Amino acid sequence: MTTAESKAPEVEPLRPIRSGRSRNHAEQWSWLFMRGSGVLLLVLIFTHLFINLFSGDGVNQIDFAFVAGKWASPLWQIWDFVMLVLAMIHGGNGMRLLINDYARRTWMRKTLKTLLAVCVTTIVVLGSLVIFTFDPCPLDASGDLLPGVPTFCEDVR
Amino acid sequence: MTATAEAPSKAGEVPSFDVTLRIQRMDPDGTPDHPAGEEYWEEFTLTMHGTDRVLDALHKIKWDVDGSLAFRRSCAHGVCGSDAMRINAKNRLACKTLLKDLNPKRPITIEPIKGLPVEKDLIVDMEPFFASYREIMPFLMTSGPTPERERLQSPEERARFDDTTKCIMCAACTTSCPVFWTDGQYFGPQAIVGAHRFIFDSRDEGEWDRLEILNDKAGVWKCRTAFNCTEACPRGIEVTKAISEVKKALNTGVV
Numbered sequence: 001m002t003t004a005e006s007k008a009p010e011v012e013p014l015r016p017i018r019s020g021r022s023r024n025h026a027e028q029w030s031w032l033f034m035r036g037s038g039v040l041l042l043v044l045i046f047t048h049l050f051i052n053l054f055s056g057d058g059v060n061q062i063d064f065a066f067v068a069g070k071w072a073s074p075l076w077q078i079w080d081f082v083m084l085v086l087a088m089i090h091g092g093n094g095m096r097l098l099i100n101d102y103a104r105r106t107w108m109r110k111t112l113k114t115l116l117a118v119c120v121t122t123i124v125v126l127g128s129l130v131i132f133t134f135d136p137c138p139l140d141a142s143g144d145l146l147p148g149v150p151t152f153c154e155d156v157r
Numbered sequence: 158m159t160a161t162a163e164a165p166s167k168a169g170e171v172p173s174f175d176v177t178l179r180i181q182r183m184d185p186d187g188t189p190d191h192p193a194g195e196e197y198w199e200e201f202t203l204t205m206h207g208t209d210r211v212l213d214a215l216h217k218i219k220w221d222v223d224g225s226l227a228f229r230r231s232c233a234h235g236v237c238g239s240d241a242m243r244i245n246a247k248n249r250l251a252c253k254t255l256l257k258d259l260n261p262k263r264p265i266t267i268e269p270i271k272g273l274p275v276e277k278d279l280i281v282d283m284e285p286f287f288a289s290y291r292e293i294m295p296f297l298m299t300s301g302p303t304p305e306r307e308r309l310q311s312p313e314e315r316a317r318f319d320d321t322t323k324c325i326m327c328a329a330c331t332t333s334c335p336v337f338w339t340d341g342q343y344f345g346p347q348a349i350v351g352a353h354r355f356i357f358d359s360r361d362e363g364e365w366d367r368l369e370i371l372n373d374k375a376g377v378w379k380c381r382t383a384f385n386c387t388e389a390c391p392r393g394i395e396v397t398k399a400i401s402e403v404k405k406a407l408n409t410g411v412v
């Protein structure tokens with residue numbers, strides 16, 4: 001050891017890229033997407049909150065009829081759809097970052113990310129179905145209103 | 158030792174006070190009381206002066222109380238970067254931190270910097286930290302024949318990377334970063350500071366080699382702008398700003 005101490009420490013040869021080389025600048029796109037979607041979500045969410053909770057009668061106005069009224073308009077259908085998709089991809093990608101941070105073992109990372117992808121896809125599909133197939137006054141086979149539908153359905157018909 | 162025990166104090170005498178240091182210790186070989194590798198806290202109460210730094214207190218322990226205490230230091234004047242440690246839960250240089258600035262009425266906690274393997278007491282294995290620095294190729298890269306005279310640079314060109322030339326490789330920034338704590342693969346702020354110093358140097362031609370390395374999965378995009386690094390840097394380097402400049406260069410393609 002005494003002779004080794006006087007020598008300069010050995011320098012490891014350079015490895016050009018360390019573990020987990022990124023594909024096609026994926027992490028850069030993820031970073032840019034988080035900022036882009038963040039700005040859009042800011043507008044979408046706060047307008048949504050303003051319309052639902054402040055304008056008109058405020059919180060008290062929210063009932064089945066209010067939701068049905070909003071979704072009768074394509075504007076709010078598209079609005080809610082974009083909000084749903086962006087929030088889920090933004091939140092899902094954010095969770096992916098956290099999984100990358102905390103899950104050390106490969107199988108754990110793979111499992112959690114698969115689970116996350118399933119959750120995001122399920123919620124986006126179910127949410128979109130509700131937005132675009134929503135019918136406030138469903139009819140039964142004979143063409144009459146189903147029991148339990150809101151009273152305004154009588155007026156609409 | 159205290160002022161009251163001696164003859165009437167002389168004018169200009171530095172006041173002294175008692176202070177308790179609570180130090181996180183670990184002996185890889187074990188001690189009679191602690192098995193090998195166990196981390197435990199030990200308290201030392203000392204009489205120190207208003208002009209003393211944390212490093213002076215550590216010296217006093219090592220020289221007069223317990224010679225087994227292990228820590229690194231070299232210059233003792235904030236130049237070499239050897240003695241970064243976690244003092245009262247903040248990364249600082251022991252040689253640049255005055256005891257009186259830390260409220261000596263309460264015990265001062267001292268731990269090794271976080272996120273690197275502890276070798277003994279306050280000494281950590283710096284190799285992962287240096288390995289990240291090596292990977293960003295911290296040396297001048299040029300092409301063409303070597304000029305006969307120095308490579309010229311205007312004051313404006315020099316100012317672009319002036320801040321990041323001040324780094325002393327103490328690791329205070331990297332070991333204050335929450336992303337580094339959870340994911341040891343992350344290059345860490347210091348490696349990005351080291352790369353910044355060459356990327357924005359007009360004499361260097363290796364900027365895109367370095368930027369490509371930092372575009373890696375464990376590169377700049379791992380940064381979540383927590384600002385811990387900027388707060389920790391004993392040299393006052395705006396670390397988070399340097400990291401953002403690297404991100405901007407990658408996003409705009411303009412160095």
Ligand code: HEM
Nearest residue numbers: 034035038039041042045087090091094095097380381382
């Ligand atoms: C109000 C609008 C929003 C804005 C402006 C916004 C902005 C951002 C930004 C800029 C990031 C990246 C942080 C970084 O990389 O340092 C981020 C991360 C994240 N966002 Fe959002 N976001 C918004 C709404 C949401 C919503 C609705 C969700 C949940 C569905 C969400 C979940 C997340 C998660 C999980 C992360 C990752 C956290 C991390 O990386 O530590 N965000 N957000």
Ligand code: SF4
Nearest residue numbers: 324325327328330390
């Ligand atoms: S940037 Fe500052 S905190 Fe980080 S290693 Fe350099 S001198 Fe230390």
Ligand code: FES
Nearest residue numbers: 233235237238252
């Ligand atoms: S001992 Fe050199 S920086 Fe503190």
